[in-house]
Amino acid sequence: MMQITKITLYLVEQTLKTPFISSLERVEERESILIKIKDAEGFEGWGEVVAFSSPWYTEETVKTCWHIIEDFLAPILYRNTIEHPSDTIDLFKGIKRNQMAKSGVETALWDLYSKRNGMSLARAIGGTRTRIASGVVVGISEVNEMINTIDKYVNEGYKRIKIKIKPGNDYHIVKSIRDRFPDLPLMVDANSSYSLEQIDSLKALDSFGLMMIEQPLESDDIVDHAKVQKHLHTPICLDESIVTYEDARKAIELGSCKIINIKVGRVGGLTEAIRIQNLCKENNIPVWCGGMLEMGVSRAVNIALASLDHFSIPGDVSASARYWEEDITVPEVKVVDGYIDVPEKPGIGFDLNMKRLKAVTKYKKEILSN
Numbered sequence: 244m245m246q247i248t249k250i251t252l253y254l255v256e257q258t259l260k261t262p263f264i265s266s267l268e269r270v271e272e273r274e275s276i277l278i279k280i281k282d283a284e285g286f287e288g289w290g291e292v293v294a295f296s297s298p299w300y301t302e303e304t305v306k307t308c309w310h311i312i313e314d315f316l317a318p319i320l321y322r323n324t325i326e327h328p329s330d331t332i333d334l335f336k337g338i339k340r341n342q343m344a345k346s347g348v349e350t351a352l353w354d355l356y357s358k359r360n361g362m363s364l365a366r367a368i369g370g371t372r373t374r375i376a377s378g379v380v381v382g383i384s385e386v387n388e389m390i391n392t393i394d395k396y397v398n399e400g401y402k403r404i405k406i407k408i409k410p411g412n413d414y415h416i417v418k419s420i421r422d423r424f425p426d427l428p429l430m431v432d433a434n435s436s437y438s439l440e441q442i443d444s445l446k447a448l449d450s451f452g453l454m455m456i457e458q459p460l461e462s463d464d465i466v467d468h469a470k471v472q473k474h475l476h477t478p479i480c481l482d483e484s485i486v487t488y489e490d491a492r493k494a495i496e497l498g499s500c501k502i503i504n505i506k507v508g509r510v511g512g513l514t515e516a517i518r519i520q521n522l523c524k525e526n527n528i529p530v531w532c533g534g535m536l537e538m539g540v541s542r543a544v545n546i547a548l549a550s551l552d553h554f555s556i557p558g559d560v561s562a563s564a565r566y567w568e569e570d571i572t573v574p575e576v577k578v579v580d581g582y583i584d585v586p587e588k589p590g591i592g593f594d595l596n597m598k599r600l601k602a603v604t605k606y607k608k609e610i611l612s613n
């Protein structure tokens with residue numbers, strides 16, 4: 244039984260090594276919230292909230308998450324004894340959506356729970372892999388610059404490259420990259436920048452042997468995606484549209500996608516992420532672990548998630564050095580020959596780099612229990 248005695252929130256900010264550009268936004272300064280949860284026996288768990296500063300990817304922001312955690316989720320934790328992190332599904336039921344806020348808290352409880360039980364987070368959630376295959380994302384820029392960046396990542400051993408596309412910035416870019424790297428495991432992510440009327444632009448990509456096209460249409464759509472999938476050979480992968488297990492079930496039933504990108508934050512935590520992977524396994528829908536330009540705590544959670552057996556496609560879990568001069572956890576996440584080792588230490592398997600955390604913290608607050 245976990246009796247929560249202290250919850251502390253940290254607002255942190257780090258500058259990305261290079262700005263990240265998608266069809267919707269340019270991210271340069273990355274804010275996040277870190278959550279530290281302490282229990283009556285002195286164990287500590289850490290979680291990271293992956294919402295961005297503005298609501299371009301989903302409706303949540305750093306500020307909405309802070310509000311939801313401070314005013315609603317933390318009081319629930321103080322009022323209840325918790326046996327298992329999955330108890331939060333019921334405890335948080337009265338609070339609609341706000342998945343990233345819930346996930347930050349739930350993953351901190353998973354870290355706490357696995358530390359209390361002397362197990363790694365990966366083993367606590369049933370992960371079996373000892374290492375995970377790593378892929379990396381290349382943002383939108385001038386095509387020769389993208390090719391040089393891809394070349395660098397391929398030489399670093401990354402197993403799969405994802406590039407960002409948008410209408411008008413698609414066919415010629417993919418063609419140039421394919422000409423240069425004919426056999427590269429390559430996929431594209433449109434972040435919902437196409438409409439049904441632009442289906443021909445998507446069909447034109449069919450000739451490039453892409454692993455998948457991620458989220459071409461609206462971020463809450465599964466109906467039109469099903470229509471498009473019928474006319475495409477390339478599998479559609481859904482990201483933004485899948486926020487719950489029920490969304491995944493309906494999308495699979497409708498044929499809206501052939502692959503799902505699971506992001507822990509987007510679906511409200513590890514418990515829901517695991518349920519979605521199990522559903523996909525039953526339905527032969529491959530899954531992979533998405534990224535959120537995250538710092539070390541959430542990166543560690545992604546490594547644990549991707550150690551589950553049905554995560555068969557290299558995801559967006561890359562090295563700490565992909566984004567950060569110095570990460571907030573130690574040791575840094577490293578990619579060796581295209582793989583990241585799954586840590587065996589109890590909990591998330593990485594320690595907080597307290598010096599770095601202090602340097603990047605803009606504001607810190609202990610949430611009081613009444």
Ligand SMILES: O=C(O)CCC(=O)C1=CC=C[C@@H](O)[C@@H]1C(=O)O
Binds near residue numbers: 300534
């Ligand atoms: O974390 C990473 O390495 C990159 C993640 C990434 O590609 C994304 C993060 C957040 C929003 C998007 O632009 C994009 C995605 O949609 O998957």
Ligand SMILES: [Mg+2]
Binds near residue numbers: 432434457458483
């Ligand atoms: Mg995506």
